[in-house]
Amino acid sequence: MVRTGRPRSFDETQLIERAKEVFWRRGYVATSMRDLKDELGVLPGSLYGAFGDKHALFLRTLERYAADTQRAAASLRGDGSPLAGVRKLLTDALDAARLSPGRGCMLGNTATEVVPDDEEAARIVRRAFGELESGLEEALANAQRAGEVRGDVDCGAHARLLLALVQGLHVVARAEADPGRLGDAIDAALAGITA
Amino acid sequence: MVRTGRPRSFDETQLIERAKEVFWRRGYVATSMRDLKDELGVLPGSLYGAFGDKHALFLRTLERYAADTQRAAASLRGDGSPLAGVRKLLTDALDAARLSPGRGCMLGNTATEVVPDDEEAARIVRRAFGELESGLEEALANAQRAGEVRGDVDCGAHARLLLALVQGLHVVARAEADPGRLGDAIDAALAGITA
DNA sequence: CTTTTTCTTGAACGAACCGTCAAGAAGTGA
DNA sequence: TCACTTCTTGACGGTTCGTTCAAGAAAAAG
Numbered sequence: 108m109v110r111t112g113r114p115r116s117f118d119e120t121q122l123i124e125r126a127k128e129v130f131w132r133r134g135y136v137a138t139s140m141r142d143l144k145d146e147l148g149v150l151p152g153s154l155y156g157a158f159g160d161k162h163a164l165f166l167r168t169l170e171r172y173a174a175d176t177q178r179a180a181a182s183l184r185g186d187g188s189p190l191a192g193v194r195k196l197l198t199d200a201l202d203a204a205r206l207s208p209g210r211g212c213m214l215g216n217t218a219t220e221v222v223p224d225d226e227e228a229a230r231i232v233r234r235a236f237g238e239l240e241s242g243l244e245e246a247l248a249n250a251q252r253a254g255e256v257r258g259d260v261d262c263g264a265h266a267r268l269l270l271a272l273v274q275g276l277h278v279v280a281r282a283e284a285d286p287g288r289l290g291d292a293i294d295a296a297l298a299g300i301t302a
Numbered sequence: 303m304v305r306t307g308r309p310r311s312f313d314e315t316q317l318i319e320r321a322k323e324v325f326w327r328r329g330y331v332a333t334s335m336r337d338l339k340d341e342l343g344v345l346p347g348s349l350y351g352a353f354g355d356k357h358a359l360f361l362r363t364l365e366r367y368a369a370d371t372q373r374a375a376a377s378l379r380g381d382g383s384p385l386a387g388v389r390k391l392l393t394d395a396l397d398a399a400r401l402s403p404g405r406g407c408m409l410g411n412t413a414t415e416v417v418p419d420d421e422e423a424a425r426i427v428r429r430a431f432g433e434l435e436s437g438l439e440e441a442l443a444n445a446q447r448a449g450e451v452r453g454d455v456d457c458g459a460h461a462r463l464l465l466a467l468v469q470g471l472h473v474v475a476r477a478e479a480d481p482g483r484l485g486d487a488i489d490a491a492l493a494g495i496t497a
Numbered sequence: 498c499t500t501t502t503t504c505t506t507g508a509a510c511g512a513a514c515c516g517t518c519a520a521g522a523a524g525t526g527a
Numbered sequence: 528t529c530a531c532t533t534c535t536t537g538a539c540g541g542t543t544c545g546t547t548c549a550a551g552a553a554a555a556a557g
Contacts, residue, residue: 110502111501111503111554111556112502112504112555113503113505114553115503116504132418134331134414140544140546141543141544149505150506150507151506151547153505153506155546156504156505160545161545161546214477215473218473218476219329219406219414219415220332220414220415223327223403223476232477233477233478233479236477236478260490261486264486264487264489264490265487267474267484267487267490268467268487268490268491270474270487271484272463273470274470275469275471276470278469278470279462279469281414281418282409282413282417282424283428284428289462289466291458291462292462292465294456295455295456295459295462296463296494298456298494299491299494305532305533306524306526306531306533307523307525308524308532308533308534309524309525309533309534311523311534311535334513334514335514336513336515344535345535345536346515346516346537348534348536350515350517352534355515355516356515356516500556501555501557503552503553503555504552504553505550505551505552505553506549506551507548507550508547509548509549510545510546510548512543512544512545513542513544513545514541514542514544515541515542516539516540517538517541518538521534521535522533523534524531524532524534525531525532525533526531527531
């Protein structure tokens with residue numbers, strides 16, 4: 108069956124990408140449908156027709172963000188020094204916080220702002236955090252096998268530490284006049300486990 | 303000059319304390335003046351008369367929260383094992399997250415939600431984070447002198463690590479089904495520096 | 498072409514928002 | 528008691544919120 112009727116004037120995927128930027132920067136509650144209309148250049152009727160309502164659109168953008176995070180976690184399994192990969196994930200997070208202050212990590216923002224009142228958003232965030240944690244744990248275990256990390260280190264516990272550290276860096280960097288000052292916190296976290 | 307006119311029917315300090323709970327739990331934007339009216343049992347006219355507007359009342363509650371945090375940071379300078387004090391501060395944070403899920407740390411919540419658009423709130427959060435950081439650094443230095451922490455540890459860097467860890471624990475705990483699982487992240491953070 | 502279907506447009510809706518205000522209540526000072 | 532001051536009360540205004548909808552536009556199907 109071929110699809111009939113007037114075609115969409117916008118690309119849905121691209122629209123979600125741009126809506127993601129808005130929700131990421133401003134948060135769920137503070138972003139109004141008027142904001143989205145202005146920033147996306149799409150009138151309310153079309154937005155509601157394509158996505159349902161504000162909450163559904165938000166979940167779509169959050170899922171997209173989570174998918175990006177999953178890709179970053181998966182790249183930890185790539186080749187090269189596992190420990191260097193872990194360090195890169197941490198410094199990338201801090202660099203992002205330095206370059207785009209006031210944006211943070213959308214998963215952390217969502218955990219803080221909407222998770223208490225939104226079980227669907229909670230599931231997405233929980234899964235993304237879980238993937239990040241297990242990706243870090245695997246990478247640390249690989250680094251351990253490669254002799255980059257001391258043998259007595261609890262990789263699971265350290266993965267949780269690093270996950271919390273990433274989220275904490277995003278939070279603290281927002282209030283810091285010079286977020287670069289936090290770089291040595293990453294060194295400190297890794298100094299304790301390197302062989 | 304003695305104060306004339308009808309006296310307040312409520313205790314201002316107590317009201318700020320209760321308003322703090324509401325803002326802490328729900329955040330700034332999501333808390334309406336109607337919510338405050340209902341939870342505090344004080345009508346709008348009195349609230350505006352006593353505090354000015356919603357933003358001013360919020361800053362009062364944030365300052366109170368920051369003062370509590372400062373007290374916690376100051377208690378790190380108390381007697382007893384400095385390292386044990388540091389550990390207690392971390393485990394207390396996690397316990398709070400376990401006992402009151404969906405509340406987090408009001409400083410971190412504010413850093414995420416309102417700091418990008420509110421320089422006054424930013425100053426309060428920045429100062430509180432600074433006090434926490436320097437309190438942790440002092441405690442670590444004391445622990446180092448007492449031989450509880452290895453001599454080659456950079457106490458400033460590790461203080462920043464622990465500050466970010468506390469904030470990160472609050473964030474990650476919100477999405478975690480069993481926040482207690484994060485306890486070993488604290489162990490991991492301290493295992494790397496103990497003598 | 499006509500019909501049918503889908504999308505776009507932008508005005509409009511009820512609800513909720515923050516903040517105000519006039520009237521009454523409850524104190525102090527003389 | 529009578530002024531005077533301050534606080535309380537709750538209705539109200541102007542704005543913004545998320546959402547809907549009727550009318551017109553643009554494509555496919557026959």
